[in-house]
Every structure is written in C-alpha cells, then in structure tokens.
Amino acid sequence: MRRLAVLIALCPLALAAGAAAQRTQQVVLPGPVPYPTDSPPLVGGGVLANVYLTPGLHVDSAERVSVGVDGTGKPSAIAVEQTLTVHGKGDYQLSVSGPIAHVRRGPGSQSEPGFRTDQVLWAGFSPGTKRLSARVELRVPPAAPYLPLRLHLTREDGGVTLRITNATATPVQSYEGVVRPREIAKLLDQTRRSSLAGKRVKAAFATFLGEVRVPERPVRIEAPLRVDGELRLPGGEPVRFSRVLGDGQPLSFEVHAQGSGKPELDLEARTAPVVRLLRPPGARTWEAAIRRRPIPPAKLLSLLIGARFRLVRSDQFQTFLADPDADGRSSAVYDYTVGAAAPRQVAVPDRSGGGSDTLLIVLVVLGSVVVAGGGLVAWAHS
Amino acid sequence: MRRALLLLACVAVLAAGCGKSSRSSGGDVVIAVDVPVTGSPYVAQNIRHGVALAANNLNSGGGIIVGTHSYHLKVKLYDNHLSARQAVEDTRRALDAGAVAMVTDGTGIDATWQLANREHVPICITYDGGSGLVDIAKRPNVFRIAPTNHGIAFRYAEYLIPKGFKVGLLHDDSAYGQEGAADVNRAFSENPRSVAVRLTLPFGATDLSPQILRAKRAGATALLVWAQPPTIAAVLTAARSIGWNVPVYTSPTGSDPFIRQQLADHPSWVDGLTFAGGRLTAEIGTGPFQAFESQYESTYGTDKVGVKTAGGQPVIQPPELAMYAYDFTHVLVAALTRAGSLDASKVLSALNEVTTQGANGDERGFNRNNHEGVVDDDVYFARFHDMTYAPVKDDPLSSTLPVIPQTP
Numbered sequence: 001m002r003r004l005a006v007l008i009a010l011c012p013l014a015l016a017a018g019a020a021a022q023r024t025q026q027v028v029l030p031g032p033v034p035y036p037t038d039s040p041p042l043v044g045g046g047v048l049a050n051v052y053l054t055p056g057l058h059v060d061s062a063e064r065v066s067v068g069v070d071g072t073g074k075p076s077a078i079a080v081e082q083t084l085t086v087h088g089k090g091d092y093q094l095s096v097s098g099p100i101a102h103v104r105r106g107p108g109s110q111s112e113p114g115f116r117t118d119q120v121l122w123a124g125f126s127p128g129t130k131r132l133s134a135r136v137e138l139r140v141p142p143a144a145p146y147l148p149l150r151l152h153l154t155r156e157d158g159g160v161t162l163r164i165t166n167a168t169a170t171p172v173q174s175y176e177g178v179v180r181p182r183e184i185a186k187l188l189d190q191t192r193r194s195s196l197a198g199k200r201v202k203a204a205f206a207t208f209l210g211e212v213r214v215p216e217r218p219v220r221i222e223a224p225l226r227v228d229g230e231l232r233l234p235g236g237e238p239v240r241f242s243r244v245l246g247d248g249q250p251l252s253f254e255v256h257a258q259g260s261g262k263p264e265l266d267l268e269a270r271t272a273p274v275v276r277l278l279r280p281p282g283a284r285t286w287e288a289a290i291r292r293r294p295i296p297p298a299k300l301l302s303l304l305i306g307a308r309f310r311l312v313r314s315d316q317f318q319t320f321l322a323d324p325d326a327d328g329r330s331s332a333v334y335d336y337t338v339g340a341a342a343p344r345q346v347a348v349p350d351r352s353g354g355g356s357d358t359l360l361i362v363l364v365v366l367g368s369v370v371v372a373g374g375g376l377v378a379w380a381h382s
Numbered sequence: 383m384r385r386a387l388l389l390l391a392c393v394a395v396l397a398a399g400c401g402k403s404s405r406s407s408g409g410d411v412v413i414a415v416d417v418p419v420t421g422s423p424y425v426a427q428n429i430r431h432g433v434a435l436a437a438n439n440l441n442s443g444g445g446i447i448v449g450t451h452s453y454h455l456k457v458k459l460y461d462n463h464l465s466a467r468q469a470v471e472d473t474r475r476a477l478d479a480g481a482v483a484m485v486t487d488g489t490g491i492d493a494t495w496q497l498a499n500r501e502h503v504p505i506c507i508t509y510d511g512g513s514g515l516v517d518i519a520k521r522p523n524v525f526r527i528a529p530t531n532h533g534i535a536f537r538y539a540e541y542l543i544p545k546g547f548k549v550g551l552l553h554d555d556s557a558y559g560q561e562g563a564a565d566v567n568r569a570f571s572e573n574p575r576s577v578a579v580r581l582t583l584p585f586g587a588t589d590l591s592p593q594i595l596r597a598k599r600a601g602a603t604a605l606l607v608w609a610q611p612p613t614i615a616a617v618l619t620a621a622r623s624i625g626w627n628v629p630v631y632t633s634p635t636g637s638d639p640f641i642r643q644q645l646a647d648h649p650s651w652v653d654g655l656t657f658a659g660g661r662l663t664a665e666i667g668t669g670p671f672q673a674f675e676s677q678y679e680s681t682y683g684t685d686k687v688g689v690k691t692a693g694g695q696p697v698i699q700p701p702e703l704a705m706y707a708y709d710f711t712h713v714l715v716a717a718l719t720r721a722g723s724l725d726a727s728k729v730l731s732a733l734n735e736v737t738t739q740g741a742n743g744d745e746r747g748f749n750r751n752n753h754e755g756v757v758d759d760d761v762y763f764a765r766f767h768d769m770t771y772a773p774v775k776d777d778p779l780s781s782t783l784p785v786i787p788q789t790p
Contacts (some may be wrong), residue, residue, distance in 0.1 A: 114752050121749055123745065
C-alpha cells in the first residue's frame with residue numbers, strides 16, 4: 001500500500017519532468033503581415049513605376065471609397081479619394097496601382113497627380129510635410145470583388161429590403177499545440193489593448209511545448225465592420241441602422257423600408273475593433289480571468305489566433321488603394337449610395353502614435369518563413 | 383560530286399546557324415531641333431548639343447531598336463530666328479523630312495503645335511516656361527522639360543513672402559517678361575501687402591535709373607525681376623550705382639552668362655543676385671550630373687562664361703539647358719521602343735507611359751495628366767558670389783542641394 005502511495009505521488013513529478021524535457025519553440029503569431037489574401041490593396045495591370053522615399057520619410061494614407069450601387073445593390077461606380085501625407089524633408093517618388101480609369105487632383109492637394117496605365121504617380125519634394133490628394137475612379141469589374149460589403153436590394157410589396165453582408169470573410173490556416181496559459185493570457189491582453197486603441201497589431205511570439213499542429217480544416221475569419229446608415233423610400237419613414245458585422249456577431253442583416261419609388265441609401269462602413277471576442281470572462285484582464293477560473297489553454301490559443309487574424313484582416317481593408325509606404329498609417333472608410341459614387345472629404349489620420357516598424361515587419365515575415373519551415377521539418381520527422 | 387554538294391549544303395546551313403543574329407536596319411529616325419541660332423545662340427547651342435549628345439551616345443551603341451528594326455538617330459537643325467513665322471516654316475520642313483519629334487526653345491509654339499498635331503508628332507519645349515504653352519487637353523502633342531513660370535512664380539511667393547519683404551515686381555516688355563509677370567502677379571495676388579510696386583521695364587534700355595528710383599521710393603525692400611538678361615543687368619547697374627543694395631531675385635535668366643559679362647567690371651554688383659531654376663542634381667548627389675557634364679565637355683568643350691573669379695579662375699557654365707534636351711531625347715527613344723513602331727500616334731501615346739533616368743539622376747517622364755517633365759517642387763534658388771552660384775540655405779529644397787563646381 002505504501003509502495004502504491006509512493007508510486008502515485010511520484011507520477012505527477014515524472015509527468016512534469018517529461019514535459020520539461022519536451023522541446024519548446026517560439027511560434028510567430030499572425031500579424032501584422034502577411035495579409036490573408038493578395039487584395040486589397042488593389043493591383044493594376046501595368047508595370048509599377050519606381051518608388052523612392054528619402055530615408056526618414058513616411059507616408060500616411062487616408063481613403064474614402066465611394067461605391068455607387070444600382071437598384072439591386074450591385075456596384076455600378078467606385079471612386080476613391082486618397083490623401084497621402086508625406087512626413088519628413090526630402091524627395092519622394094510614389095506610385096499607387098489599381099484598375100484605374102481616371103485620376104484627378106483631390107481637394108487640398110499640394111501637387112498634381114500623374115496618371116499612367118493603372119497607376120497614380122506622385123513625385124516631388126516634401127519640405128517637412130506634404131499633402132497629396134487624388135480622386136481616383138476605378139473600373140468596377142476588377143475592383144468590386146474586393147469591397148468589404150455586399151448589398152442586396154429587393155423590391156417587395158410596399159417597400160424595399162436591403163441585405164447587408166460582410167464580404168471580408170476568408171479561410172486562414174490556424175495552428176494548435178500545447179501552450180502556457182499565462183503567456184497566452186498576457187498576449188490576449190496585449191492584443192486587446194492594440195485593438196481598442198485602433199493600432200496595427202504588433203508582431204508577437206508564443207511558446208509551444210512540443211509539436212505545432214495544423215488543423216485539417218482552415219478557420220474562417222473576417223474583418224469586423226461597423227455599418228451605419230439610413231434607408232428610405234419616398235413617402236416612407238427613413239430606417240436607420242447601426243451594426244457590427246463580425247467579431248462573434250452575425251455577418252449579415254436586413255433592413256426594410258416602407259414606401260415606393262427609388263430607394264435612397266446612405267451607408268458608411270469602416271473596420272471595427274475586435275471587442276466581443278477579446279472580452280475576458282468575469283475579470284478586467286485575461287491574466288486576472290485565468291487566475292479566477294482556469295480556461296483551457298487550447299481555447300485561449302484559439303481565441304488569440306482568431307482575434308489576431310481578424311485584426312490583420314481589418315488592417316488589410318484600411319488600404320483599398322495601397323499606401324506606397326508599407327510602414328505608413330492607413331485608414332479607409334467605405335460609403336455606399338444608390339446611384340453615382342460621390343466622395344466626401346477624407347479625414348487625414350493623426351501621426352502622433354501607432355504605426356509599426358518596417359524592419360520589424362521584414363524580420364517578422366522572415367521569422368515566419370523560418371519558423372514555418374522549421375515546423376514543417378519537425379512535423380515531417382515526427 | 384553528290385557528296386561534295388551535300389557537304390557544301392551542310393556548311394552553308396551551319397554557317398547560317400552560327401551567324402550573329404541581327405535586326406535589319408530601318409534607316410534613320412529624324413529628330414528636328416528648332417532653336418534661335420541667330421537670335422539666342424547660347425540657348426540654341428545648348429539645346430542642339432543636348433539632343434546631339436544623346437543621339438551620338440545611342441548611335442554609337444548600335445542605334446535604337448524599334449520593333450524588329452534598328453535605326454540611327456539623325457538630328458536636323460532649324461533656325462527659327464526667335465520668329466514665330468520662321469518656326470512655322472521650320473515645322474513644315476521638319477514634318478516633310480519625316481521628323482518623329484521636334485525639340486524647341488518654345489518659339490512660335492502657339493502656331494506650330496497644330497501643324498505637328500495633325501501628324502501626331504510630339505514637340506518638346508526645353509527652355510520657355512510660359513504658362514499655356516503646354517496644355518494637355520488642347521495640345522496633346524506638346525511636352526516640356528524645363529521649369530515652368532507658374533512653378534517658379536509660386537515658389538518665389540512661398541520663399542519671399544514669409545521673409546516680410548515689400549517686393550517690387552519688375553518685368554520687361556519682352557514676350558518672356560510679360561508671360562512671367564502674369565504668373566508672378568497671380569502668385570502674389572493673395573498677399574497684396576507684400577507687393578510694394580509693379581513696374582514694366584523697356585526691353586533693351588540700358589538706363590533704368592528712373593524705374594529703379596521709383597521702386598525705391600515705393601518702399602521696395604526686395605526686387606523680383608522677370609526679364610531678359612540685358613534688362614536684369616541694367617536693373618543691377620541702376621540699383622548698385624546709386625548705392626541701393628536691395629536684394630535682387632530673378633527668373634532663370636539670372637544665370638545667363640550675359641549678365642556676368644556685362645558686369646565683369648563690377649563683380650560685387652553680381653554678388654547676392656538670386657535666381658530660380660530647375661535643380662541640377664538629384665538627392666543621390668552630384669555624380670550623375672557631373673558624369674553628364676564631363677561627357678558634354680569632352681564632346682563640345684566647356685561653356686565659358688567669359689569672367690573670372692577673384693582668384694583668377696575662369697568661370698564655366700553648367701550645361702543645364704543641354705540636360706533637358708538630352709533627357710527628352712532619351713524619353714523619346716524609350717517611347718519609340720515601347721511603341722515598337724514609328725507610327726506617330728503610337729509614339730505620342732507611349733510618351734505618356736515611359737520614364738527614364740535623367741542626366742541629373744532624377745526620373746524623367748510624362749503621363750496622361752501631365753506633360754511637364756520638371757515638377758514645380760524641383761525649382762530651387764541659387765545665389766551668386768564671386769561670379770559663381772550656389773544653392774541658398776534658407777529654402778528647404780535648395781538647402782539640401784550640393785554646389786555644382788563652376789571652375790575648372
């Protein structure tokens with residue numbers, strides 16, 4: 001009996017020693033790059049002109065994408081008002097690619113945009129800061145598939161029904177393994193802070209004990225979108241709506257407006273932070289939550305990877321047209337109206353914080369490749 | 383016998399196979415240069431040399447390849463005598479000679495562009511910065527590689543107004559002076575308080591004392607002179623001879639050797655003269671421009687100004703105008719290559735889609751929205767001291783630019 005008791009007492013120790021002997025590896029978590037799909041940002045057909053930025057110069061991009069839809073909700077016109085703000089003193093030569101039909105100077109621009117096949121060109125000297133604004137009209141068939149929302153308008157007796165669907169959902173390859181709950185909780189808190197602050201997710205690693213497994217079925221993630229707007233018909237009351245599509249909530253919803261005649265729609269969509277999925281249960285932080293009540297590490301990891309993928313996808317939709325500076329801060333707002341696409345004024349982002357580091361992004365990408373390659377080798381030998 | 387014939391046939395086939403593949407020669411591609419050889423020889427010579435230098439370089443490398451043929455560039459020179467009527471005649475002759483493009487100082491462009499446009503032949507201005515000469519909607523075949531009056535005028539406004547000057551805006555009554563004055567007036571129109579007086583000076587007058595005195599009495603604390611070189615020299619003479627050391631700013635003509643030649647006996651009168659121009663160097667440094675300059679000088683010799691520094695060194699003029707003509711020739715060749723044909727409309731269209739590296743290291747090219755090869759941002763200011771000039775230090779762009787050596 002004593003022997004048995006000793007044996008039972010030793011078992012956990014033996015298991016712990018075994019776990020300690022297990023190989024640990026640092027695995028790169030999703031973000032800030034690469035994006036899950038090639039576009040957005042849009043890509044044009046021509047050969048992209050040389051890009052030159054004096055070292056130390058940074059370019060921020062603010063876009064307002066105006067989408068005109070027809071009577072069924074299908075895009076019929078797409079225009080982007082893109083404002084690039086060059087920060088720093090020196091020469092710049094930039095090009096922005098896309099399926100571009102026409103380009104003209106935007107409001108407040110301090111320079112004239114050039115236009116070549118599928119390219120907007122900017123060249124000049126920034127004395128400290130420079131605003132470059134262009135109104136870019138896009139060819140609808142190649143640009144429409146990359147819009148973040150699908151609209152569907154249907155006529156019904158006495159009114160019209162609008163179905164709005166988040167079209168950013170895409171499959172991504174996730175991974176699983178044995179992780180340390182405290183570390184993952186800490187990373188969840190960091191990611192949550194970035195999300196709430198509207199900052200680009202920063203590169204991060206997690207420690208895996210033993211092998212990293214790739215689930216057979218990819219995970220579907222989306223860029224959460226906040227959609228605000230109003231639908232009205234002549235003779236009827238306007239119907240206002242405000243929803244978040246994604247972040248654990250449905251990816252589509254319907255609104256119905258009473259009346260007759262041509263529907264009028266005023267809809268604004270922008271990426272929303274991941275809030276619901278990153279809310280710690282019963283505590284202010286994830287670290288506090290797991291101290292209060294254990295949460296399975298696999299669940300924590302799944303939440304972390306899913307949230308980071310969503311933030312990366314959100315970041316991707318901040319540049320419908322590319323920011324020529326990969327390190328620049330970008331923002332995009334999408335307006336949908338029935339009829340022609342008429343852009344509103346673009347709000348230029350403040351450069352007081354956020355952003356990321358090009359070198360860091362490059363290192364993370366390289367790191368991802370190395371880790372993925374290492375993982376593949378380890379998996380092949382396991 | 384049959385064996386010998388078979389052997390010969392094999393040798394012939396092998397010889398054909400080993401032969402160096404070469405494109406068939408298509409002959410000459412003519413570039414017409416229409417410049418005021420007898421009206422403004424310095425400008426004419428620089429433009430002509432720029433085109434010829436580029437053509438010689440390309441020809442010495444075996445010519446240019448357009449589609450399946452190789453061609454040699456041939457430069458045909460016409461003298462427009464600074465006369466629009468002569469420019470029209472020159473354009474007709476150039477088109478008859480099959481020119482694929484014309485390079486001009488800008489003389490008579492208001493009349494010549496239509497003739498060339500009928501044949502879809504591009505014209506490139508490499509000197510005159512007048513507004514309206516290049517209009518992408520109305521004149522789709524007109525291009526320019528030279529600083530624009532509009533760009534220079536607005537750069538002057540943003541440079542001078544913050545200094546708190548009361549500026550005397552002076553121009554002569556030449557076409558050049560009047561065109562520039564229109565842009566200067568527009569640029570200063572939003573700040574009328576910074577303008578002390580506006581005066582028109584008679585072109586060719588050697589004594590401008592009454593006008594300069596008037597500017598002084600109007601309270602001018604700086605003069606911005608848009609005029610031909612003799613007028614600028616006369617303004618300096620009038621101001622300095624009465625002891626008025628007012629800062630003088632000028633159009634790009636301020637760098638013309640004529641002014642220094644005229645004032646060679648009073649080099650201190652030239653000191654401080656500031657002119658605007660297109661930057662000669664890119665951010666990457668002086669290397670590319672000096673390489674071009676050295677090539678230019680080894681072919682044509684140095685452009686001597688005809689004055690010396692206080693140390694006795696002869697002063698030479700950097701080949702700025704030649705650089706613009708040289709660059710256009712390269713852009714044209716890039717367009718010919720892209721078009722893959724000598725079809726004029728295809729070449730004209732291709733000119734909107736190509737970029738080459740200019741002689742100063744900057745990218746040079748046009749696009750569908752803009753036929754200006756020198757962007758307004760590239761206008762810099764340089765100030766004379768001891769008969770040579772250097773970029774000013776109190777302008778963000780100019781302060782980043784290195785000094786181009788102007789003595790041997």
